[in-house]
Amino acid sequence: xxxxxxxxxxxxxxxxxxxxxxxxxxxxxxxxxxxxxxxxxxxxxxxxxxxxxxxxxxxxxxxxxxxxxxxxxxxxxxxxxxxxxxxxxxxxxxxxxxxxxxxxxxxxxxxxxxxxxxxxxxxxxxxxxxxxxxxxxxxxxxxxxxxxxxxxxxxxxxxxxxxxxxxxxxxxxxxxxxxxxxxxxxxxxxxxxxxxxxxxxxxxxxxxxxxxxxxxxxxxxxxxxxxxxxxxxxxxxxxxxxxxxxxxxxxxxxxxxxxxxxxxxxxxxxxxxxxxxxxxxxxxxx
Numbered sequence: 136x137x138x139x140x141x142x143x144x145x146x147x148x149x150x151x152x153x154x155x156x157x158x159x160x161x162x163x164x165x166x167x168x169x170x171x172x173x174x175x176x177x178x179x180x181x182x183x184x185x186x187x188x189x190x191x192x193x194x195x196x197x198x199x200x201x202x203x204x205x206x207x208x209x210x211x212x213x214x215x216x217x218x219x220x221x222x223x224x225x226x227x228x229x230x231x232x233x234x235x236x237x238x239x240x241x242x243x244x245x246x247x248x249x250x251x252x253x254x255x256x257x258x259x260x261x262x263x264x265x266x267x268x269x270x271x272x273x274x275x276x277x278x279x280x281x282x283x284x285x286x287x288x289x290x291x292x293x294x295x296x297x298x299x300x301x302x303x304x305x306x307x308x309x310x311x312x313x314x315x316x317x318x319x320x321x322x323x324x325x326x327x328x329x330x331x332x333x334x335x336x337x338x339x340x341x342x343x344x345x346x347x348x349x350x351x352x353x354x355x356x357x358x359x360x361x362x363x364x365x366x367x368x369x370x371x372x373x374x375x376x377x378x379x380x381x382x383x384x385x386x387x388x389x390x391x392x393x394x395x396x397x398x399x400x401x402x403x404x405x406x407x408x409x410x411x412x413x414x415x416x417x418x419x420x421x
Contacts, residue, residue, distance in 0.1 A: 138267040138329075141204060141212025146193050146219030156186040192224035201266040203229040213266050231266040238281065239338055245289050247306065248296045252343035255292050255306070257317060259284045260334040261325070268329030276328045284335075287320040297342065306340055313337060 160183035167175030299305035
């Protein structure tokens with residue numbers, strides 16, 4: 136089922152013609168009644184009946200809207216011209232909005248790739264691009280979009296972990312990749328309904344309440360470990376630079392034991408959480 140554009144007649148000129156025809160039928164009817172003549176009355180009846188029947192063929196198409204026409208259950212075509220239009224009065228007209236629409240899914244509770252329960256929601260921006268498919272391929276395309284969007288969001292959430300490990304794509308750290316994957320999933324599910332997904336982004340992401348506290352502690356521990364790792368790496372570099380400068384400038388000669396003591400003291404100073412209290416040796420170096 137593909138959209139088939141069809142021509143329609145401008146409605147305003149036709150409406151004026153029908154109004155004139157109705158006025159003429161009324162004038163004939165009252166003239167015949169006044170003159171007691173049956174002929175004008177007989178002529179006025181079919182004119183009025185045909186005019187009223189033709190009025191049924193008038194319909195309004197708003198901007199960014201289309202009308203899907205069918206005749207006795209058979210698809211005839213789609214009218215996209217805006218304004219007052221006219222087609223065969225026997226046609227059934229179904230209006231379909233072509234405007235860009237969006238909705239936010241409810242907060243879904245799913246298990247991510249590693250099995251932890253999370254809460255996730257997304258904002259979906261979409262529009263109808265094929266009115267015939269939207270009307271005839273599914274029962275209710277708006278409900279279809281909502282249900283399939285939630286199904287795609289569930290499927291996507293189970294494919295990735297919440298947090299990244301060793302540059303792994305995750306729900307929290309790679310929003311662009313996640314949005315692209317979700318949009319791809321939605322396009323595959325909604326193309327049969329004549330719907331194009333413009334954008335899809337996660338609007339809510341959190342651990343489920345029953346494990347939120349434990350996951351927060353794990354995140355804090357990971358942050359502390361990462362910070363400590365960086366501090367130690369920087370401290371080792373500073374100690375190495377200090378030893379090289381002492382040796383290059385021949386300021387003092389240190390044996391291996393003294394170098395080890397110096398390295399230990401510097402690491403304590405650089406890696407300590409609290410400010411250290413130095414002890415100044417006022418005697419000899421040894």
